Amino acid sequence: MARDTTVPQQQRGEQVEGIHHVTMIAGDPQANADFYGGVLGMRLVKRTVNFDDPGTYHFYFGDETGRPGTLLTFFPVPGAGRGRHGAGQATLVYLSVPEGTLDYWQGRLEGFGVACHRRPGPLGRQALFFQDPDGLPLALVEEPGPGGPGWPGGPVPATAAIGAVAGVRLTVRDIEPTATILRELGYRPAGGRSGREQPGSQGTDGASAPPAPQEPGPASPPQIWVAGPGGTGRWLELAGDARAPRGTLGAGMVHHVAFRTPTDRTQAAWQQHLTRLGLHVTPVQDRQYFRSIYFREPGGVLFEIATDPPGFLIDEDRDALGTGLRLPPWYEPARAALEQALPPLHHPSGFGELGFIHRFARGTEDPDRAPVLLLLHGTGGDEHDLLPLGAHLWPGAALLSPRGQVLEDGMPRFFRRLAPGVLDAADLRRRAGDMARFVTAAARRYGFDPGRVVAVGYSNGANLAAALLLRHPRLLAGAVLFRPMAVPVEAPEAGALAGRPVLVAAGRQDPVVPPEQSLQLARTLEAAGAAVTLHWAGTGHHLERAELDAAARWLAVEARWPWRGSGEGPADTK
Numbered sequence: 001m002a003r004d005t006t007v008p009q010q011q012r013g014e015q016v017e018g019i020h021h022v023t024m025i026a027g028d029p030q031a032n033a034d035f036y037g038g039v040l041g042m043r044l045v046k047r048t049v050n051f052d053d054p055g056t057y058h059f060y061f062g063d064e065t066g067r068p069g070t071l072l073t074f075f076p077v078p079g080a081g082r083g084r085h086g087a088g089q090a091t092l093v094y095l096s097v098p099e100g101t102l103d104y105w106q107g108r109l110e111g112f113g114v115a116c117h118r119r120p121g122p123l124g125r126q127a128l129f130f131q132d133p134d135g136l137p138l139a140l141v142e143e144p145g146p147g148g149p150g151w152p153g154g155p156v157p158a159t160a161a162i163g164a165v166a167g168v169r170l171t172v173r174d175i176e177p178t179a180t181i182l183r184e185l186g187y188r189p190a191g192g193r194s195g196r197e198q199p200g201s202q203g204t205d206g207a208s209a210p211p212a213p214q215e216p217g218p219a220s221p222p223q224i225w226v227a228g229p230g231g232t233g234r235w236l237e238l239a240g241d242a243r244a245p246r247g248t249l250g251a252g253m254v255h256h257v258a259f260r261t262p263t264d265r266t267q268a269a270w271q272q273h274l275t276r277l278g279l280h281v282t283p284v285q286d287r288q289y290f291r292s293i294y295f296r297e298p299g300g301v302l303f304e305i306a307t308d309p310p311g312f313l314i315d316e317d318r319d320a321l322g323t324g325l326r327l328p329p330w331y332e333p334a335r336a337a338l339e340q341a342l343p344p345l346h347h348p349s350g351f352g353e354l355g356f357i358h359r360f361a362r363g364t365e366d367p368d369r370a371p372v373l374l375l376l377h378g379t380g381g382d383e384h385d386l387l388p389l390g391a392h393l394w395p396g397a398a399l400l401s402p403r404g405q406v407l408e409d410g411m412p413r414f415f416r417r418l419a420p421g422v423l424d425a426a427d428l429r430r431r432a433g434d435m436a437r438f439v440t441a442a443a444r445r446y447g448f449d450p451g452r453v454v455a456v457g458y459s460n461g462a463n464l465a466a467a468l469l470l471r472h473p474r475l476l477a478g479a480v481l482f483r484p485m486a487v488p489v490e491a492p493e494a495g496a497l498a499g500r501p502v503l504v505a506a507g508r509q510d511p512v513v514p515p516e517q518s519l520q521l522a523r524t525l526e527a528a529g530a531a532v533t534l535h536w537a538g539t540g541h542h543l544e545r546a547e548l549d550a551a552a553r554w555l556a557v558e559a560r561w562p563w564r565g566s567g568e569g570p571a572d573t574k
Contacts, residue, residue, distance in 0.1 A: 015186020016259035016270075018233035019165045020290070020306040021060075021071035022093055023258065025083065027134050027251040029057050029076035029343050031359055031383070035133050036061045036072065038351025039112055040095075041156030044322035045312050047345065050075050051287065054331055055341050060289075063163070064151050066312040066321065068260050068290070069233040070164045075255065078343055082135055083250025085171075087241065088300025090254035092169035093136070094122065096143040096232045101160040102128050105140050108156070112357050113382070113403045113412040122167060122224055122237060123190070133357060133383070135252035141166050143232050155352055167235045168257055169222060171247070172299030175240035181297045182225050184277060185259065187236060190224040233260075246300070256294065258304035267293060270305050288328045289314065323347060346445055353441045355434065356402035359383045360446050365396030371454040371477060371555070374439060375401040376461025378483075380411035390456060393480070393552045398448055402438060404460070406431070414464040421512075423463065425488035432467040432489070436475050454555070455479040459512070459541065463487050466521055473497050473528065478558060480551050481505065483513050483541055486520040497530040501558040505535045505547050512541040 026032040036059075037044045045066035050056040056077055062070035072093070085091045097105060102118060105128055109116045114130050121127025127141040143166060150161025172178045179189075222237035247253065261267045267284065271293050274281045282294045290306045297303055315326050325342070327335055344362075363370050373394060375386035383403040390399040404414040406427075415431040416424040443450035454477050457465035462484035468475055470489045473496040480503045502525050506518035515536075522532045533554060537547045 014266075014269075015227050016261060016305060017308075018069060018227055018260055019168065020068045020258040020260040020304070020308070021062075021073050022090065022165055022168060023073045023075070023255045023304075024093075024136055025080065025134075025249055025251055025253050025255055026059075026074040026076040026132075026136075027080045027082075028078055028359055029059070029345055031133050031357070032074050032076045033059060033345060033348045034351045034354075035357065036074075037348025038155060039109070039114070039357065040162060041151060041154040042072065042162055043151040043154060044348055045071075046289065046316075046326060047322055047324065048288070048326045048328075049331065049338060049342070051285075051328060051331075054327075054334070054338055057342060057345070060312070060322075063149055064153070065318060066289075068306070068308045068311075070148060072165065077251065080251040083253035084245065084248045085137070085253070086247035087171055087173045087244040089171055089247035090168045090257050090301060091137065091171040091239070091247070092139060092237070093254065094127070094139045094141045094166040094168065096148065096163045096166040097140045098160060098163070099142045099144055102126055102140065102142060104157075104160045110407050111405060113405045113407060114357070115407055115410040115412075122222075122235065123230075132252070136254075148232070164232045166232050167237065168254070169237035169239055170257075170299070170301050171239045171241060171244060172301070173240065173242050173244060174299065175223070175238055177298035178238060178301070179225075181277075181279075181303075182236070182238070184273070185227070187225040187227050190226045190230065190235065256302035256304050258292070258306045260308055261305050262308050264291060264307055267291065267305055267307055286328075288326075350445060354438055354445065355441075356405065356438050357383060358400065358402040358438075358442070359387065360401075360442065361387065361390075361399040362446070363396055363398035365394075367398070367449065367452070370394060370397045371452050372398045372400060372448050374453050374455045374465075374476075375399055376414060376455060376457035376464050377401070377404065377412070378459035378461055379408060379413040381458075381461075382412055386456065386458065386461075389458075389548065392548055393456060394555055398446075400439070400442055400446075400448075400453070402435070405434075413460045415460070415467075421485075423485070423488055428464070428467050428487060429471060429489060432464060432471045435464060435468060436472045439475065452477055456482075457484070458482040458543070459484075466525070469497060469500070469502065469525060469530065470528065473500075476500070478502060480555070481521075482543055482547075482551075483507060483510060483518070484521050485513050485517045486524065491524050492528050494527065495529040497525065497528040500530045501533070502530045503533045503535060503551055503554050505537065505543075505551060507537050507539050507541060509538065509540045 036042050042061035045062050046060040048058050050058045059074045061072045116130040118128050121141045125142050127139045129139045148163025152158045222239040225236045227234045279295045285292045292304050292306045294304050373390045375390050377385040383401045404412040406413050416427040455465035462481040465479050466484050466487045467489045473492045478501040482505045504522045522534050526532045
C-alpha cells in the first residue's frame with residue numbers, strides 16, 4: 001500500500017503519543033531471551049537482525065502482538081562487556097503491572113535468584129526494582145485501572161502479566177536543555193517529583209542491588225514529565241546530576257528511547273520541526289515493522305520517533321510470532337550465511353523446563369574428548385562468576401553455569417542454611433533434585449552428552465555438587481570441589497560412585513570451612529567408591545592461582561577415565 005508522505009505543517013501544541021519502544025544492548029542472546037521471555041513472561045514477537053549490523057540479532061519482546069508501547073528490544077552481542085550508567089542515557093526502565101501484583105512478582109523474581117527491592121515509585125505508585133542478567137536496571141510499577149492484555153499464552157498469569165512500558169528515567173548533567181526538547185515533543189512537568197528514596201540510597205542507575213552503581217554526584221529527585229493525559233507509556237523521569245560520569249554503551253545499557261507517532265505524515269512533520277530547532281535528524285529508516293527517524297537531544301540521550309504501522313503481523317501469523325528468523329528483503333540473499341554466523345537460539349518457551357537463570361557456552365573442543373563443566377558459584381555469585389574459571393580449567397570445554405535460587409541478604413546461593421556453617425538438610429536435598437533435573441533438561445536443550453558432565457563448585461556451590469554426588473550418584477562423571485564441607489546428606493551404598501574421579505581442594509587456613517570438614521567429606525565420597533584426590537592449599541577460603549593450575553592438570557590427567565555418568569538422577573528427586 002502506498003504511503004502518504006505529504007508533510008503537514010507541525011502545529012504548536014502537537015505531541016508524540018508516548019513511548020513506542022526502548023532498545024537496549026545485551027550480552028548472551030540465549031540468556032536475554034530466557035530472562036525476558038521465560039522469567040518476565042513477555043512474548044518474543046520478532047527474531048530478526050540489527051539492520052545496521054546483520055551479524056547481530058535484534059529481539060523484540062512485547063504483548064501478544066507486539067503493539068507499540070509494549071516493546072522492549074535488544075541487540076544481544078555475545079561477549080560484550082558491561083557499559084557504565086551515567087549522564088546522556090536512559091538509566092532505568094519501568095514496566096507496568098496490574099495493581100496488587102507486586103507480591104506475586106517479588107516471589108517470582110526471588111524464586112529465580114533475582115534480588116529485588118520494593119518502595120514507592122513514580123507518581124506515588126508502588127514499584128519493585130531489580131536488574132536483568134546484564135545489569136540493566138528495571139522496575140515493575142503498579143498501574144491503576146485495567147492492565148494491558150500482556151501475553152495470555154506466556155508463563156505469567158494474565159492477571160499479573162506485564163502490560164506495557166510504563167516510563168523511563170533520563171539522566172543528564174543539565175536538565176534545562178533536555179527539558180526544552182521534551183516540551184517540543186509535547187511533554188510537560190507533572191507538578192511533582194519522583195522522590196521515592198532517601199538521598200544517597202542509590203546511584204544514577206536506580207538500582208541498589210549488586211553490582212554497585214558508579215559513584216553519583218549530588219542530584220535532586222527526578223522530575224516527572226507527562227505527555228497529554230499521562231498514564232502508562234506517557235511519562236518520563238528527568239534526573240539532573242551535574243557530576244554524573246558520561247555513560248558508556250555496553251551490555252546492560254539503554255541504546256535509545258523511541259516515541260510513537262501515528263503515520264508517516266506526522267513523522268515527516270516531526271522531522272522538519274526538529275531540524276528547524278537545530279537538531280541533526282536522520283533520514284527515515286525502514287525498520288520493516290515501523291519507520292524511524294533518530295536524533296540526539298542536547299543532554300546526549302538518543303531519541304527515535306517511530307510510526308505505529310505496519311506492525312509485526314506483516315511477515316508472521318499471530319500464532320507464529322517470534323518462532324523463526326525474519327529478514328528484510330535486502331538481506332534474504334544472505335540468509336544462509338547469516339544463519340550460519342548467528343549463535344544458535346532456543347525459543348524461550350522451553351525455559352520453564354530448565355527453571356534456572358543460567359549461561360551455556362558451547363565448547364570448541366571435540367565433545368567426545370572434553371567434559372561439560374557444570375559451574376556452581378559461591379554465595380553472592382551468579383551465573384557469570386565461574387565462567388573464567390571454567391575456561392581456565394579446560395579451554396574449549398562446554399560450560400553450563402546456573403544461578404542459585406536462594407537469596408540470603410540479597411545474595412544468590414544454591415540452598416538455605418540455618419546459621420553460618422549449619423546447612424538446611426531438607427532444603428539441600430530438594431535443591432539437589434532441582435539441579436539434577438536442570439542438568440538433564442539442559443542436555444536435551446543444548447544437545448550435549450549428559451554423561452560427560454563434571455561439576456566444578458566453589459564454597460556453597462561445592463556443597464551442592466557434593467550433595468549431587470551423594471544424592472544422585474549416577475548423574476555426574478566427576479567433580480572438582482573447592483572449599484567444600486561435609487554435607488548432611490545420607491551416603492549412598494558402597495560402590496555407588498564406582499571410581500568416579502573427585503578433586504577436593506581445601507584451605508589449611510580456611511576460617512569458613514575447617515579443614516576437618518573437607519577431610520570428612522573426602523572420606524564419605526571414598527566410602528561410596530569415588531577416586532578422591534585431596535589437594536591442600538596454604539590459603540584460607542579464597543582460591544589461589546597455583547591450586548587452579550593444579551586442578552587443570554588433574555582434569556587433564558583424569559580425562560583418560562571413561563568420563564561417563566548416566567546423566568540421570570534417581571526417581572526420588574523431589
